[in-house]
Amino acid sequence: MERLLTAIDRTGGVNLLPLAVAFVAFFLIGVPSSWVTLTVAGLAMGMMIFLMASGLSLVFGLMDVLNFGHSAFVSFGAFVAASVLGWLAGWLGSESVALNAAAIFLAFLAAIAFGLAAGWFFEAVIIRPVYHDHLRQILITMGALIVAEQMILAIWGGTPINVPRPNFLEGSVLMGDVAIEKYRVFAFLLGLVVYLALKFTLNRTRIGLLIRAGVENREMVEALGFRIDRLFIAVFMVGSALAALGGAMWAGYETLITPALGAEMMIVVFIVVIIGGLGSIEGTLLGAIMVGLVANYVGFLAPKLALASNMILMMVILLWRPNGLRPAVK
Amino acid sequence: MTQQINRGERFVKLVVLLIAALLLFAPFLFQDIRSLEVAARICVFIVLVASYDLLIGYTGIVSFAHTMFFGFGAYGAAIALKQMGPGWDAVILGTLAGALVSLVMAVAIGLLSLRVKAIFFAMITLAAASVAMVLASQLSQFTGGEDGITYKTPEIFKTATKLAVTEEGKVARLFGVKLNGKLAAYYFVFATSLVLFLFMIRLVASPIGTVLKAIRENEARAEAIGYRVVAYRTFIFCVAAVIASLAGSVYSIWLKYTGPETALSFTIMIDILLMVVIGGMGTMYGAVIGAVLLVLAQYYLRDLMGSAAEALSEIPLLPFILEPDRWLFWLGIIFILLVYFFPRGIAGTLSEKDAKT
Numbered sequence: 001m002e003r004l005l006t007a008i009d010r011t012g013g014v015n016l017l018p019l020a021v022a023f024v025a026f027f028l029i030g031v032p033s034s035w036v037t038l039t040v041a042g043l044a045m046g047m048m049i050f051l052m053a054s055g056l057s058l059v060f061g062l063m064d065v066l067n068f069g070h071s072a073f074v075s076f077g078a079f080v081a082a083s084v085l086g087w088l089a090g091w092l093g094s095e096s097v098a099l100n101a102a103a104i105f106l107a108f109l110a111a112i113a114f115g116l117a118a119g120w121f122f123e124a125v126i127i128r129p130v131y132h133d134h135l136r137q138i139l140i141t142m143g144a145l146i147v148a149e150q151m152i153l154a155i156w157g158g159t160p161i162n163v164p165r166p167n168f169l170e171g172s173v174l175m176g177d178v179a180i181e182k183y184r185v186f187a188f189l190l191g192l193v194v195y196l197a198l199k200f201t202l203n204r205t206r207i208g209l210l211i212r213a214g215v216e217n218r219e220m221v222e223a224l225g226f227r228i229d230r231l232f233i234a235v236f237m238v239g240s241a242l243a244a245l246g247g248a249m250w251a252g253y254e255t256l257i258t259p260a261l262g263a264e265m266m267i268v269v270f271i272v273v274i275i276g277g278l279g280s281i282e283g284t285l286l287g288a289i290m291v292g293l294v295a296n297y298v299g300f301l302a303p304k305l306a307l308a309s310n311m312i313l314m315m316v317i318l319l320w321r322p323n324g325l326r327p328a329v330k
Numbered sequence: 331m332t333q334q335i336n337r338g339e340r341f342v343k344l345v346v347l348l349i350a351a352l353l354l355f356a357p358f359l360f361q362d363i364r365s366l367e368v369a370a371r372i373c374v375f376i377v378l379v380a381s382y383d384l385l386i387g388y389t390g391i392v393s394f395a396h397t398m399f400f401g402f403g404a405y406g407a408a409i410a411l412k413q414m415g416p417g418w419d420a421v422i423l424g425t426l427a428g429a430l431v432s433l434v435m436a437v438a439i440g441l442l443s444l445r446v447k448a449i450f451f452a453m454i455t456l457a458a459a460s461v462a463m464v465l466a467s468q469l470s471q472f473t474g475g476e477d478g479i480t481y482k483t484p485e486i487f488k489t490a491t492k493l494a495v496t497e498e499g500k501v502a503r504l505f506g507v508k509l510n511g512k513l514a515a516y517y518f519v520f521a522t523s524l525v526l527f528l529f530m531i532r533l534v535a536s537p538i539g540t541v542l543k544a545i546r547e548n549e550a551r552a553e554a555i556g557y558r559v560v561a562y563r564t565f566i567f568c569v570a571a572v573i574a575s576l577a578g579s580v581y582s583i584w585l586k587y588t589g590p591e592t593a594l595s596f597t598i599m600i601d602i603l604l605m606v607v608i609g610g611m612g613t614m615y616g617a618v619i620g621a622v623l624l625v626l627a628q629y630y631l632r633d634l635m636g637s638a639a640e641a642l643s644e645i646p647l648l649p650f651i652l653e654p655d656r657w658l659f660w661l662g663i664i665f666i667l668l669v670y671f672f673p674r675g676i677a678g679t680l681s682e683k684d685a686k687t
Contacts, residue, residue, distance in 0.1 A: 068452075129670060138392050138452050139607065139669045146600060146662035154656065263596070267460045270453040311461050314454070318442060 014325045015282075018289045025297040033178045038296045044184035046285075046292025047191025048253065051246030052265060053272045053284050054198065055239020061215040061279020063232045065127055066134065068141040070243055071269060072148035073118060075262030077111040077244025078251035079156050082163045084110045085252075092166045100166035104252070111248035112241045119240025123233050145262075152259045160258045163251045187249050194242065198281055211235060215279050271314045277324025286325055339681040346615045349622055353520060357513055358505050364629070370516055372625045373523040374581040379605040380530050380617035381573040387612035388534055389566050390546035395439065395455035396602055398462040399571040401594035402435070403428035403578025408479045408588035409472055416482040425579040429572050436571035440564035463594050478589020487515040487583070515584055522580050526573055531614050533569070542566055543612075597658070601628075604661060607668050610675025619676050632657055 008016060022039055029035045056070045084107040085092060091103040126144045130136045169186055172179045202208035213221045214228050222228050250265070251257050268291060276287030291310055298309040305312075317325065352359065356369035378400060385391045406428020407421060414420035435458070443454040466473045473479065485491060491511035507513065533539060544552040545559055553559050582588045591597075601624060609620025635657065672679055 066452075126666070135386070135390060135392060136669050136673060139603065140666055142600075142603065143662050143665040143669065146665070147659055150656065150659035150662060154659065263460075267457050271457055274450055274453055308461055308465075311457060314457065315442060318454075 042293035042296035046289035050288035071266030073243035074247035077247030081248030115241035115244030119237035277327030283326035403575030404582035404593035432575035610677035616677035
């Protein structure tokens with residue numbers, strides 16, 4: 001037993017959890033082809049949720065600021081991207097892959113640009129006056145979330161909006177008897193690229209070093225003469241942009257979006273952040289993948305339980321590790 | 331310990347007493363159905379907001395699950411009345427069942443999450459509340475789904491019931507008010523709300539209230555003195571949950587309808603937050619002022635906005651701003667401004683005015 005535990009620790013410890021879940025699910029499901037489909041769907045969903053959650057986690061880790069309005073960026077990103085895709089419907093419908101790619105690239109770019117700008121505004125106007133005051137932070141960001149949701153209602157109306165997908169991402173790839181939706185592969189790959197880029201920035205660049213040091217001990221970094229508040233604005237903006245990108249991808253995934261999207265995703269994002277542990281990118285990724293996989297497996301095995309599956313997962317993990325799987329915050 | 335009562339505090343108390351008197355005589359002062367509706371809603375929300383204030387104002391816990399407990403109580407009474415028929419046994423059983431479910435949930439959430447970082451608690455309660463909301467709309471064979479449940483309440487609360495009869499067999503009138511079941515229902519709401527509110531006032535004045543404030547001000551110190559912070563937090567969370575659940579039962583009896591909109595929706599949570607912040611956190615009286623102001627605004631100001639938007643439809647932009655659909659938008663902005671500039675709310679700011687000099 002002891003030896004087994006050390007062996008597990010050496011090969012990755014909690015990181016093996018998604019593998020274990022997938023392994024157990026394989027036997028519960030029994031049909032390899034549906035298992036592959038579900039796993040791919042779970043991974044794609046996990047990657048999109050990771051994009052939405054990573055900013056929240058980093059912002060909390062770096063500055064001890066909990067942003068309840070984070071999901072506003074997600075829904076704004078989704079709606080901005082949907083509008084851009086709506087305008088470029090001609091490009092999307094065309095046969096040329098280049099035009100297709102250009103359209104979706106522009107849509108994501110618009111969402112990211114919006115996320116950057118909105119993040120800056122949000123940080124400067126809403127959050128800066130209430131640093132170090134958790135109670136008021138929660139209240140104010142909650143108020144901001146209400147205002148943002150109402151703005152979406154005012155601009156885009158309350159009716160669901162159709163999001164066109166580019167032609168080349170429509171349909172699925174057949175491998176043997178396994179059908180894999182192209183968009184899911186695309187979402188997974190894009191999420192992976194962003195994760196690797198984030199990891200590279202955090203682990204291999206000077207800015208990343210400062211951010212990690214700030215998460216570890218803010219006062220010390222400030223005492224060494226670095227302006228961590230400026231760094232914080234940058235992290236906040238990037239986090240918001242990532243959330244907007246995640247929302248944009250989610251819009252393409254769901255193809256039908258309503259203003260309630262933000263509120264729905266907020267719960268999932270919170271659960272992911274709690275499971276993963278606040279402040280670490282790896283933890284958030286782990287939590288997101290877990291949530292994505294479990295949601296898909298449970299949705300297949302016991303549809304009645306699907307709603308509560310995230311909650312149950314969170315409770316189990318909190319009982320096991322009260323600070324999340326891989327926390328970075330002391 | 332003698333406390334110097336200053337002018338501001340006395341003024342706040344006076345206002346609260348005045349509101350209590352108005353609510354007591356509401357059926358006689360404002361003789362239309364809508365006003366009675368408003369008065370009953372104010373009574374229930376005073377209790378609900380005060381119980382939330384126990385958490386946020388006195389103990390410094392931010393919970394987003396308060397409507398969930400309110401909903402448990404409302405649905406408990408509603409389902410019992412629907413299944414067992416109108417009777418006091420159904421009312422009592424449903425209310426107790428709702429309160430019990432709330433208590434169990436509160437203990438579970440409290441023990442699970444109050445020991446971890448305080449900030450997790452807000453997230454976990456939010457998640458729990460959203461699950462409860464989805465469940466209510468999914469389990470439609472019990473809860474009626476999105477449509478909710480309509481049911482009959484005990485005989486005495488029916489509008490057709492005559493409490494006193496004149497010689498001709500018609501409903502007797504007192505100062506021109508029909509003594510019918512609606513009146514009995516209102517006084518039922520008023521009396522239960524009053525009892526619950528007085529209980530909470532007593533609770534915060536007791537030694538427990540002092541410990542709670544100590545936890546809010548400095549958790550580590552309270553722990554060091556020897557108070558078990560987790561136990562106290564869980565206890566007050568349970569008390570608040572049960573009171574919210576009772577308020578929900580009372581409101582469901584008054585409305586004779588329970589649905590996601592009236593009992594579980596997130597808008598109610600936002601209303602509660604606004605009322606607490608407007609009235610003033612950490613003062614029981616603030617809950618009264620906040621609830622009265624916001625409910626009045628909801629019922630009357632919103633209509634006013636609508637008619638203003640119509641009247642000004644010629645002028646560009648103004649009607650867009652004043653449209654009743656934008657109501658929540660403006661509330662959100664007011665909320666943010668209040669938290670920035672008057673974090674102590676009306677009651678808190680007034681009481682503080684003279685205290686400084």
